[in-house]
Amino acid sequence: MARIKLTAGRIRDFTCPTDKAQAFLWDTEAPGLALRATPGSEARAFVFQSKLNGKALRVTIGDVRAWNLDDARTEARRLQTLVDQGTDPRQQKAERIAAAEAKRAAAEAAKAEADRQARYTLRALCDAYLSALERAGKGKSAAGARSLFKCHIDQDTANKPARAVTAHEVAALVRRVREAGKERAAGVLRSYLSAAFNAAKRAPFDSALPADLIAFGIEHNPVDAIPAIAVQRGDRTLSAAELRAYIGHLLRIGHETGPELSDTALLLALHAGGQRMAQLLRAKVGDFDPDTATLRLWDGKGKRTQPREHLLPLAPHAAAMVAALVERAKARETERAKQEGRAPDMAGLWLFSTHGRVAMNPETVSNRAAEICAGIGGEPFNVRDIRRTVETMLAGLGISKDTRAQLLSHGISGVQAAHYDRHAYTDEKRAALVAWEARLEAIRQAERTPSNVVRLGQRAA
Missing domain, CATH: 1.10.443.10 (Intergrase catalytic core)
Structure with a gap:
């Protein structure tokens, strides 16, 4: 195959004959480097071609609009070095692309998890559960639970991802209410929190529960570890x-x-x-x-x-x-x-x-x-x-x-x-x-x- 020293002008003027699917202009400065043209005045790219273990291989370096000649020659020499070392540059490229894709996927997963943590908080879980109660006609229960959540769940815990809330944190919430002398309120708060977590935990499997609870990703109920607080029965009657x-x-x-x-x-x-x-x-x-x-x-x-x-x-x-x-x-x-x-x-x-x-x-x-x-x-x-x-x-x-x-x-x-x-x-x-x-x-x-x-x-x- 004929070789010629590639220049910017030759690259600009090189086109593919109309009776061919592609045409090559081989460089004399960098072994294996060629300019490939396909039908269409702008369809030109740098390619590298060599042999590995007696078999031909070809790698596309890139479009001439993205690669200049000097960079293309440098890349061709690098690829030839890999071939001389017995490495298939195509495999290396595939591994590099896979690594980049894995990195991109990891970044997207990290962003999704960050979004989940910012969006699917304990406060959001409580709100979703309260909405489910209201849709089920339990308006009074929803109102009572809303008041308890607002009064007794501190901002730091409320803003924490619901799936990351621990039994220790829930126990601390209940303990504060109980130590304030509000034993009944403490028991009811524990019950409503347990119900909210259980609803989100069952939502993926129970079609009767709203689908918006699924996104919280609740797999366990942190309230399970906290003993229920017995409600003191009233005994007051009027004479x-x-x-x-x-x-x-x-x-x-x-x-x-x-x-x-x-x-x-x-x-x-x-x-x-x-x-x-x-x-x-x-x-x-x-x-x-x-x-x-x-x-x-x-x-x-x-x-x-x-x-x-x-x-x-x-x-x-x-x-x-x-x-x-x-x-x-x-x-x-x-x-x-x-x-x-x-x-x-x-x-x-x-x-x-x-x-x-x-x-x-x-x-x-x-x-x-x-x-x-x-x-x-x-x-x-x-x-x-x-x-x-x-x-x-x-x-x-x-x-x-x-x-x-x-x-x-x-x-x-x-x-x-x-x-x-x-x-x-x-x-x-x-x-x-x-x-x-x-x-x-x-x-x-x-x-x-x-x-x-x-x-x-x-x-x-």
Whole structure:
């Protein structure tokens, strides 16, 4: 093959004949170096060609627009040296490319991990878990957990990658709350953190859990090593005299229209058998059937994926209160619609709403109960203590445990309750509520027991 000393001008002017796929111009200065041209005025590159172990090899150095002549000659000499040493430069190039690719992949993995650490923090995990609770209809639980996370997880721990949080760090969080004298808060904080980590751990395998938890990459739950903190059960119940004072505060006439709405909520919860306030405040106009005097609540407590329907066949006084609330809600909607120049929309009206737009906050009612408690004096009590008092007094009236469980919507579970016991307990609940209203009236009138009430399970004399 003919050789010629390559120059910048010769490189510029060299082209491939139209009847050939490629053409070469071999250099006399660097062994094995050639200029290769293919059809197209700009399609020119430096190549190196030699023999290794009797077999020809060719390596492309690079495009003439990227390589100058001197650098191409230097590279050709280097490649010839490798051949003389028995090394295949193509293999070396492949190894160099593989090493560069591995380095690039490692850099990308490091960047991805850095992004994960910056994005998938403990705070982000808590937020994702809270969103999952809210989507499942557990708004009250989500609100309680959010408050605990905000108050008791320090910034350093909150900003740490969730998958890197250790059991020691979680234990320190729980310990600080417990040592501050907030034992119940410490136990609940531990429970919610454990639930968040467990949800993210199961998310890759459980289609019922949101996919956004998968990205946290949680493989173990650091809370598992921390013992659960037993919740101290409350045992406060009100005496008949205390309950009489409580009812008196709720029935007082504070203004011309009667008791405040929060007082009405407390009074209805009491007459309806000690219902949970959060569930009662979510009741809407459409949940009341005036023909049967039945109020429908929705119990979303526990691990239910869907709230359980909880029907209350109300006794006369409670039914009258609900009927009045229904009329109040409809009247307010009618007035708003008139002012806004539209037709009234009675669907979805809240029974307990100050302005009609949102349901009353359970905290508002709890605060009102605390005010009443302070006004009465004596040993403090709260709405949970009222609920406990109701069940205790219902038991005293001879109401069976099963009926009380149905009436107060306790944790009704197990194979029998979930799959076989389809009895609605409507008659039993109505009889219990009628007896309970009579008992409340007797307490209000300072009587020991109402003369017209017979303990259930016993015969009248």
